[in-house]
Amino acid sequence: MMPRAVLLDISGVLHNDGVPLPKAVEAVSRLQEASVALRFVTNTSRKTGAAVYAELRQMGFEVERSQIHTAPSVLKRYVQQHGLRPYLLIHDNLIPEFDDIDETHPNAVVICDAEYRFDYAHLDAAFQILQTGAPLLVVGTNRYFHRQGSLHLDAGPFVKALEYAADTQARVLGKPAPGFFQGVLDEVGVDAGEALMVGDDAEADVAAAIQAGLQGCLVRTGKYRHGDERRTLGCRLEKDLGALVESLG
């Protein structure tokens, strides 16, 4: 039975390292033709929504720009809705995404994977703002990421550093925060119980979506490892996106 909204994680569900997964392009086309609100959701914090869109189109996926929700774009909407003027600790690639945001007299701190901008001067500047009680808004708290065979610091450790220094708690706006899924559903006007989240990450995609009241489907592609479904009670398990769409009919 077709849900009223389908949320698809991107990397590991639609493609691996830029190569579309078998039948994924076709599966997306079928979902676009079905009477379902389709959205593409990703935590990537080193690419603008525009860049994610361009990559998907180049791989042959039939997507609209407005259907893509990146964690930084959700964070940006939160900033705008709350009239915040953030001090931005963001990756260079993200600067265009935030270029229309007022950064004067900051009353919030935003962290999106700043990498080389994570230095004493920038972190201490963020600390000055947090001391006034300003909120700390982040896309995630990942410990590290893989690059060329080794692990490197992700933004999470720097979030923890500032939380500890200012005795505060960051607000996470990307997956697995329940607000991330809810924000997407608010926009499409569908209740969580009528929506399905599809991902390859048993925890951040699927268990988190179920926690937020959505249905969850784990696909055995991307980062899926044998037995991951045991960590997400109540989830649907499918070979891949193609198989899921087939079964939805």
Place this chain on the structure above:
Amino acid sequence: MMPRAVLLDISGVLHNDGVPLPKAVEAVSRLQEASVALRFVTNTSRKTGAAVYAELRQMGFEVERSQIHTAPSVLKRYVQQHGLRPYLLIHDNLIPEFDDIDETHPNAVVICDAEYRFDYAHLDAAFQILQTGAPLLVVGTNRYFHRQGSLHLDAGPFVKALEYAADTQARVLGKPAPGFFQGVLDEVGVDAGEALMVGDDAEADVAAAIQAGLQGCLVRTGKYRHGDERRTLGCRLEKDLGALVESLG
């Protein structure tokens, strides 16, 4: 009654901002003449032991170089005793203290308030070493310090960042770690129960010393604030170092 060993915190007990406290110089002289092992202990991580010594002499205190125990010097001894080759994230001022330490093929990470060396490249390099299971050795986990009327990030937040990234627990070698006091006492050959620690910090100096089995005396100078003694059950409370030495007789 005179204990067999007296440990004195320095800043706030002997002097404030380089100005000796009333009767402090005389009190130190009297302790030097008494049959007591006297030691000066500080967590300062921006000065070498030699610099601390020179400052105290210049203020008129009768101290010997060998009586001064800084947290970085205790940490250094730990490194040497365990045959470790540390990756050093230390303040520029401390470089002379560690210049005879072998840093090749690091199998440990040392953090002593690196300030501007706390950047992505250095922290990520430390993270590479910690991933191999190497220990993380630190002088303390202070959140911030005062400078010219405002608070700035101390080393603690960066310690927390690396603990989180590498899923490890730092070994604290300065105050308030019990091992700090024990290390000093081992050297002078006095049992904890026969030693007295004197400080202006109710927690890091006095409560921590009592926890380590010493007697503790809180002086109402330096950073002492009215009522601090309530946080250190079982401590002796004195107006200042002069009054303490007077009462010891």
